[in-house]
Amino acid sequence: MSKTKERAAGPAVAGIPAQGQPSGPVAPPRVSARRRRPGVIALSLALIAAGGAGVVVLVMQAGHRTQVVTVTRDVQVGEVLTEADLGQASIALDPAVKAVKASDLDSIVGKRAAVELRPGSLLNRSQVTSRSLVNAGEQLVPIGLKPEQVPATALVPGQKLSLKHVAAQGEEAADAKESQTPESIAARVVKAGKAAPGTGVVVVDVATQAADASRLAAWVSADSVRLVIDAPGGKK
Numbered sequence: 001m002s003k004t005k006e007r008a009a010g011p012a013v014a015g016i017p018a019q020g021q022p023s024g025p026v027a028p029p030r031v032s033a034r035r036r037r038p039g040v041i042a043l044s045l046a047l048i049a050a051g052g053a054g055v056v057v058l059v060m061q062a063g064h065r066t067q068v069v070t071v072t073r074d075v076q077v078g079e080v081l082t083e084a085d086l087g088q089a090s091i092a093l094d095p096a097v098k099a100v101k102a103s104d105l106d107s108i109v110g111k112r113a114a115v116e117l118r119p120g121s122l123l124n125r126s127q128v129t130s131r132s133l134v135n136a137g138e139q140l141v142p143i144g145l146k147p148e149q150v151p152a153t154a155l156v157p158g159q160k161l162s163l164k165h166v167a168a169q170g171e172e173a174a175d176a177k178e179s180q181t182p183e184s185i186a187a188r189v190v191k192a193g194k195a196a197p198g199t200g201v202v203v204v205d206v207a208t209q210a211a212d213a214s215r216l217a218a219w220v221s222a223d224s225v226r227l228v229i230d231a232p233g234g235k236k
Contacts, residue, residue, distance in 0.1 A: 066093040067102035068122055075117040078133045078157025078190060083109055086123065098124055116156070133157055133190045139213035140190060140205055143220050143227065147200035151229060155192035155204055160230040163187050163206070165219050184228075185212045 072087040086109070088102045099122040100108060114129040134140055143163075165183040187206040195202050204227070208216055219225035 064092065065090045066099075068093060068099040069102055069105050069108060071117045071119055071121045071123055073119050075113045076156055076191075077113055077116055079113050081109055081111055081113060081128065085117075089122075097122065098126075100125055133188065134207045137210055138207045139210045140207055141187075141213055141216050141220065143204050143206060143225065145202045145204060145227065147195070147202075149227065150195070150200075150202045151227065153229060155189050155229075157189055157191060159189040161187045161189060161206060162228040162230055163208075163216060163219070164226045164228055166224050166226050185216050187216070 067088055067090050070087045070089045071085065073085055075081060075085050083105075086105060088105070093099060108123065108128060111128040111130050112132070113127065115127050117123070117127060163185045165185075185208055187208040190205040190207050192205075193203040206216075216225065
């Protein structure tokens with residue numbers, strides 16, 4: 001064996017192990033443990049607990065549903081509500097929404113629509129009324145309108161009208177003054193029917209003062225009345 005090899009396999013020099021010689025067990029470096037902060041731990045636990053409580057509240061709110069009354073078909077102003085007009089739905093109801101609860105449905109049937117109701121909407125108590133569109137001191141007079149006399153604007157309950165007296169067919173006006181300024185009666189729509197099959201005649205029920213009802217009925221009988229729709233906000 002050469003001297004070079006003997007030196008390579010010789011003992012450690014100056015505390016350094018010889019190349020190729022296994023050294024003794026080496027202890028891992030000591031790492032100082034972090035100091036735990038009780039305040040941070042407590043805050044973390046509190047946040048986790050609060051988050052969990054919030055989730056529970058949301059789940060409970062989403063699961064709480066209320067049976068409410070809905071509108072199932074078109075209802076015009078003044079029409080009497082029937083069970084066929086109303087339905088029920090189960091929804092998560094916001095406290096700000098004042099919908100009629102399904103348990104109060106019986107108290108709604110028989111009342112009149114105070115506004116126009118559309119299918120699919122929730123019903124609010126402010127949308128119904130127990131008042132009739134025929135007030136004290138008024139009478140109801142039906143008027144038959146021929147197709148050419150029916151206005152293109154839909155007639156709805158509560159709409160104000162002026163009923164004008166015109167000369168009947170083949171009849172001259174009593175005098176020139178009447179022909180220039182026809183006599184008029186104020187009225188209000190209570191209900192407008194649908195066009196009759198074949199004739200197309202539309203019957204409109206109007207409410208007018210009892211003192212004018214007989215005169216208006218005579219005009220209707222003589223086919224000498226014409227309907228004029230008053231502008232919103234006009235005199236009754």
